[in-house]
Structure formats: structure tokens, C-alpha cells
Amino acid sequence: MTDQDSEAPASAAPRIRGVSGSIWVLEHAQDIVTVTVGVVLILLAAVLMISGIVEFARSMSASVTTASISVAATGLLDQVLLVLILVEIVHTVVLSLRAHRLVAQPFIVVGLVAVIRRILFILSNQIPVSTSELALLIAMIVVFIGGLILVNRFEQGAE
Numbered sequence: 001m002t003d004q005d006s007e008a009p010a011s012a013a014p015r016i017r018g019v020s021g022s023i024w025v026l027e028h029a030q031d032i033v034t035v036t037v038g039v040v041l042i043l044l045a046a047v048l049m050i051s052g053i054v055e056f057a058r059s060m061s062a063s064v065t066t067a068s069i070s071v072a073a074t075g076l077l078d079q080v081l082l083v084l085i086l087v088e089i090v091h092t093v094v095l096s097l098r099a100h101r102l103v104a105q106p107f108i109v110v111g112l113v114a115v116i117r118r119i120l121f122i123l124s125n126q127i128p129v130s131t132s133e134l135a136l137l138i139a140m141i142v143v144f145i146g147g148l149i150l151v152n153r154f155e156q157g158a159e
Contacts, residue, residue, distance in 0.1 A: 031097060038093040045086040052079030074124040081117040085110050105151050112144040 052075070059072035092106035119137050122129045 027100070034093055034097050038090050038097075041086050041090045041093070045083045045090070048079055048086070049083045052076050052083070055079075070124075074120075078117065078121060081113060081120070085113050085117070088113065105148065105155075108144050108147045108151065112141065112148070115140045115144065 056072050056076040059068060059075070062068070088106055088110045092103065092110070095103045095106060115137055119134070119141075122134065122137075
């Protein structure tokens with residue numbers, strides 16, 4: 001064994017330590033950014049929920065006609081569904097932090113809630129809606145539900 005052979009592994013070791021150290025820093029930086037995003041989303045969800053409830057109470061105290069109650073309830077439902085979307089995104093962030101991998105199921109749920117929210121918004125307004133848009137939204141619901149079923153089957157098969 002020559003001196004050059006014994007030097008090669010020794011010089012490769014610091015380079016590996018440098019790469020693993022960089023990976024460690026990047027993983028922790030990613031975790032910090034992910035936690036920050038999660039906290040901001042929770043704060044945003046709380047603000048939206050409180051403002052939705054306050055706006056609903058303000059609308060209810062202003063006038064108590066059937067039309068105003070319907071508009072106020074639709075607005076509150078819209079806010080609650082938006083908060084639900086944010087909470088599902090936070091759930092995805094938490095799963096990402098725990099597993100250090102992207103999980104598909106929460107994204108599908110967020111998409112499903114967003115489509116349902118859009119359908120409720122379209123149907124609650126008295127604006128005429130095209131049947132093609134409504135058909136597309138219903139097709140998206142079918143695709144999201146099919147995606148949920150497939151993801152659940154693949155996850156059960158992997159366990």
C-alpha cells in the first residue's frame with residue numbers, strides 16, 4: 001500500500017462531512033421555514049374565523065330579513081370553508097415536518113374542499129352560471145374522490 005492510497009480515503013472524509021453538514025443545515029432551515037409557514041397559516045385562519053363571526057353577527061344585528069340571513073350565512077360558510085382549507089394545509093405542513101416527505105392525501109382534501117367551496121359560492125349567488133363550469137367542478141370532485149380512494153389503497157398496500 002502506497003502513501004497515495006492511504007491519503008485518498010482521508011481526503012474524502014472531510015468532503016463527506018462537509019456535504020452531510022450542509023444537508024443538516026438545509027434540513028433544519030427547511031424545518032424553520034415550514035414551522036414559520038404553519039404558524040402564519042394558523043394565525044391567518046384565526047383572523048379569518050374571528051372576522052367571519054364578527055361580520056356574521058354584524059349582519060344579523062343590522063337586519064333580520066330572510067335574504068340578509070341567507071347572505072350572512074353564506075358569507076360565514078365561505079369563511080369557515082376557507083379556514084378549513086388553511087387548517088388542512090397546516091396539517092400537510094405538520095405531516096411534512098414529521099415524515100420529511102410530501103404526503104398526497106391532505107392536498108387532495110384541500111382541493112376537494114376548495115371545489116366544494118366554489119360550487120357553494122356559485123350556487124349561493126343569484127348570478128347565472130354556465131353548465132360547463134358546473135360540470136367541470138363536479139368532474140373535479142369525482143377526480144378528487146377517486147384520487148383519495150387510490151391514495152388510501154396504495155398507502156394500505158405499502159404498510
